[in-house]
Structure formats: C-alpha cells, structure tokens
Amino acid sequence: MTAPKKAGKRKPSMADVARHAGVSVMTVSNAINRPDIVSESTRERVRASMDALDYRNNLVARSLRLALPRQIGYLIGPHRFAADAYMDQFLHDLAATCEQHGRNLTLISTGSHEIEACEDLYYGQMAAGFIVPDIWFGDPRLPALTERGIPFVAYGGDPHDESATWNWVDTDAEKGIILAVDHLTSLGHSELAYLGYPDGLITTRYRRLGYLGACTARGLESSLAPGRVMETGPEFIDLLAAARALLTSDDPPTAIVSATDQHALAVFLVARELGIPVGSGVAVTGFDDSPVAGESGFGITSIRQPKDRIAELLVEILVDEGTAVRHELLEPELIVRSSTV
Amino acid sequence: MTAPKKAGKRKPSMADVARHAGVSVMTVSNAINRPDIVSESTRERVRASMDALDYRNNLVARSLRLALPRQIGYLIGPHRFAADAYMDQFLHDLAATCEQHGRNLTLISTGSHEIEACEDLYYGQMAAGFIVPDIWFGDPRLPALTERGIPFVAYGGDPHDESATWNWVDTDAEKGIILAVDHLTSLGHSELAYLGYPDGLITTRYRRLGYLGACTARGLESSLAPGRVMETGPEFIDLLAAARALLTSDDPPTAIVSATDQHALAVFLVARELGIPVGSGVAVTGFDDSPVAGESGFGITSIRQPKDRIAELLVEILVDEGTAVRHELLEPELIVRSSTV
DNA sequence: ATAAGGAGATCGCCTAAAAAA
DNA sequence: GTTTTTTAGGCGATCTCCTTA
Known part of the structure; x- marks a missing residue:
C-alpha cells in the first residue's frame, strides 16, 4: 500500500x-x-x-517539451432553458472521450471574454483547440475564432451552407424529424402537428423545416395549417400552454412531433390531464432521447443523436488537426417507445 | 486588426x-x-x-517553472436523474470562478478510473486539486483521495460528523427545510407533508431530517404520519405518483415541502390536473431555486443555495491550500414565489 | 548608494547523436 | 555490426545573483 x-x-x-x-x-x-x-x-x-x-x-514538462497541449476547451453556456439533461450526459461522454485520447476537457465559461480566454489558452500552449456547442445562425464566435487562427469544431452546423470555413459536426435534424413523421404515418396517422422552439439555434430551424418538408412531400396539407405548427416560449409553462392549445383545438391532431423531449413531456402531461391516453389517443415523439424520454417512466418515442460518435469526431478533429475543413452530418436513429403504438 | x-x-x-x-x-x-x-x-x-x-x-512553461498547476479538476458524474439544471448552472459559475483565480476547470469523467485519473493529473503537476460533488454517505472517493495525499474539497458534507478529515463545503440543508416549514406555518398551515428522494446523498438525508425535526419541534404531529412523508423513486413518473397520493389521500396536507424543485413541479402538475389551485389550495416549496422554480413560469417558492459563495469557497480552498481542514456550512435563503401565498 | 537591466542556471522532460557494451 | 545506454542540448519562463548607469 x-x-x-x-x-x-x-x-x-x-x-x-x-x-x-x-x-x-x-x-x-x-x-x-x-x-x-x-x-x-x-x-x-x-x-x-x-x-x-x-x-x-510530469505532464506539464512533457507538454512543454513536446509542444503538445493537453487540454481541449469547451465553451459552456451560462444555462439553458428547460434543460433536459442531454447536454449533461453529453458533457460527461465528451470528457471521457478526451481522456481516451490523452487529453482533458477544460470548461471555458461563456460571458464577455470567452474568445480572449481561448486566445490565452491556445497561444499559451495549454489547449489544442476548442469545442463550441449550441450554434445559432450568424454565431459570432465562429468567425472570431477563425480569424484568430484558433482551431475549433462547432457542435452544430448548417448542412445547406457549404460556405462555412470551419469544422463542424452535427446530427441531421431534418432527417431525424422525417424519421418521426414517417414512423407516425406508417402507423396510420395523417393529422400531425409540430411543437418546438422558434428558430435561433441551427438545429431548431432544421427540426422545423424537416417537419414542413416531410408533410409537404407526403401531401399532409392539414398538418401544415398555422394552428398545427406551434412555436413556444422558453418556459415550461409555455410548452404546456402550446400542448393544450393543440389538444383542445377544434380539429386536434392525432400525432404530435416535438422538437425536444421537454415538449413531448408537456404533451404527455396535458394529455393525462385531459384524459387522453398517450399512444392510442394521441401519439407523440420527442428529440434527443434524453433521460426524460427513456428514464422518466413515460416511455417517449424519441430521436437519438449518435452521442458517442459525435464526441469521438469532435475530439478526433481537434487532435488530428488535418488541413481539410470537415463538415460531418450524422444519421439520427428513431427509438420507439410506448408513446407511439 | x-x-x-x-x-x-x-x-x-x-x-x-x-x-x-x-x-x-x-x-x-x-x-x-x-x-x-x-x-x-x-x-x-x-x-x-x-x-x-x-x-x-506560454502558460505551460510558466506552470513548469513555478511548479504551479493551472487546472482544478471536477469529478463529473455520468448523469443525474430528474436533473433540474441546478448543477448545470453551477458548473458554469464554477468555471468562471476558476478563471477569476487564474485557473481552469477540468472535467474528470467518473467511471472506474477516476481516482487514478486524479493521481495522474495531480502528481503530473497538471491539477492543483479536485472538487468532488454529489457526496453520499460512506462515499469511497473521499478516503481514497485522502489516502493518496491528493488535495480536494467535497461539495457536500455531514455537519453532524466532525470526524471528516477532508475539506467540504455545503449548504445547511436542514436549516433550508426549516425555513420552508416556518414560512408555511407562519402562513397558517399546520397540515404539512414531505416529498423527496430516499437517503443516499448526504444532503438528501438532511433535507428529510430537517422536515422531521421542524415538525417535531412545532408539535405538528399529523405532519409526521407515515403517509405524509413520501420518498420517491428516481423517475419523474414516480414523483407524479407520490404527489398524487398525497393530494388524493383521505386527509390531504395543505402544504407540501419538497426536497427538490422537480418534486415541487410534480405537485404543481398533479394539482393542476386535480383542479386544486396551487398557492391558495395547496402550498408547495421546492429546493435549489433552479430554473424550474423561477423560470418555468410556475413561480415555485424555493430554497436557494448560495451558489456564488460555494463556488468561491471551493476554489479558494484549493488555491490557498492552507493546512487546516475546513468544513464550511452555508446559510440557505428562502425565495418566496406564488406557490405559497 | 540606488535603480534598472542582464547573464546564467533551473524546472522536468524528450530528440538526436555519440559512446559503450 | 548490432543492441543498449549515455552525453549533450533545448522547450519557454522565472529566479538568483551580478553588472552598469
């Protein structure tokens, strides 16, 4: 001992x-x-x-001698509304992946000086590069880092914009929602609705566009009516209100495609309250396959992002530091549970 | 430029x-x-x-010369059930505090090898010490680190056990619950109930003990009946079931003290479903003052942990590295919202 | 005598080339 | 001629003397 x-x-x-x-x-x-x-x-x-x-x-001496930074930075936001623990789990997996590559994940607190903090760490040979999650349209962090020559990968990217000069990795949100729509139509549903956040994050827009595109392609006109595509505020009570509006409308949908598991949970709760059995009465799908979907006891059908592969790619791109810019769009997977029978 | x-x-x-x-x-x-x-x-x-x-x-060279590690490790767990984003916010604040002290917060993924990872980082001069959250009774990580001479602070400690030879910082959970009970009794409630997780984490036990002690001291016998002290499973559906059992019992409480904001949310949802107005019909309090309490739109009265002070102390203890073992028990604060009128 | 700046050694490790077995 | 080990040198910043105005 x-x-x-x-x-x-x-x-x-x-x-x-x-x-x-x-x-x-x-x-x-x-x-x-x-x-x-x-x-x-x-x-x-x-x-x-x-x-x-x-x-x-001595890792510090080793790092100095080899000019090989050991850290990988992660730009963590102050907090997310209606967090469903997806990012929570992801962060842990990402840290584990870094460790497998002989690196460590360092948090960069997001505020007014995050870019400067990245500069200090990168030019100070402390960090090899950075992972930037929660990408929104026109996100200024990406050009700011690019301009300074700081290596990074965004977790989130626009698959229809080839012009981005930076690395990104993302799940194909459009395809994910299409999986959900197809699943529901194959069950016989033709009166669908969509429940999600307004645009802002790239993935949020593509989740909505995926719904619109899938319904259009399948001729589900009524599912595209204004009252069938709901965008909610950030508070949980907003999600509940929107779910209620959908379920109590004159012409309620038989299936609801949600942009997050939290939205699906809201549908569940309102349906329970209204005495509508979820699954047989109204079907509902979530997104992210967070603990809320699988471990809340509700059994919410959800769209799983390939978390492990995403973590692996994010780290790999920073560790390998190849020259070519990489845009990796990954396939989502539908996890069927009792909320869609 | x-x-x-x-x-x-x-x-x-x-x-x-x-x-x-x-x-x-x-x-x-x-x-x-x-x-x-x-x-x-x-x-x-x-x-x-x-x-x-x-x-x-060059931060690496500087760190080598000064023999001054720049990192502070954080043992992040794989995931928590019914996460209410409290830890999420806290992690960001902690990272910011580290930066203010010229350090960076590094995540250590918890699994089978976390202690070994701490050894490598500490003896490798990479990390000055570690922060260990989510402390349960008999947590083996604490003696393991102590035995190896690795500096750390636990976020969570037993205030009634002076024998711990390691540093810890915690909020006085007992006192927090007492604040809630006093608030409710001052509003005229005398039929209370408690809703929380079974023991496991230290804080969880003291939240429950706080309730039992406060009711005993105030002679609220009926609030100590077996059916009034509910311990739930980890899944959200369990919380809903327990809340329902309380609200639909023969002798329902007029106020419910919850051990987490998630439990309070469950009460809110079930009460809504039963048509009981929260606040006037049944009062409910949460714990942690997470976004669920203040920003969900529900207005849940909750007990706030002094997050900033906790982060400050955790980092300070590791950076200063004084010789005396420190046990810091901090005062909680009651945040009154519309769930208790 | 004081203030300002400089030369050299050092932290712990690793690469490359030379020396020893 | 091979295999094994050692001798230099340096990564970049800082600390301890020491010199110069």
Missing part, C-alpha cells in the same frame, strides 16, 4: 528514478515511452524504481 | 519579444510580472513589441 504523502513535498522526477535505478535519465524516459529499445532487465529495474518512488510523469 | 496566423507557425516566445524590443529576456518577464521594477519607457517599449508580435505568455 502507498504511504500517504506529506503535502508540499516535491514530487519525484525522472532524475530521482534514474538515481534510484542506477541508470541515466534518458533510460528512464525510454523505458516509459519506447520500452522496445530498452533491454528487459533494465526496463524491469526502472519500473521497480518508479513503483518504489511512486513516480508520475 | 490582427492578421490571421498560419496554422503550425511557431508562437513567439519571450526571446522574440526581447529581441524585437532590444532588451533582455528578463526585462520582458519583469515587464509582465513585476511592472513596478521596470522603467516606464522600457515597459512601454516591451509592451509595444508584445503587441506587434502578438505575444502570449
């Missing part, structure tokens, strides 16, 4: 290990990084000394 | 600035860190050169 260390004691360096093992510093370094060029006996001796001294590689 | 830089170009060092300004490297360093000992004319010249070359201090 390892003895507790006194605080403030200098941590052992390679030189200490070298002395202890009776070899040169270089041999210790090689034993760690290129074990193949060190003889087995020496390697074992070095390893024993490292254990004895409880040696750890 | 700054010209865009070519990727891969070497970043200017102090030596470059020194050459450009016609001074020694040391003078540049002094101009940055101890401007008072450099003459004004020289200082200006150096500053102009720094601007011209777009110089940034």
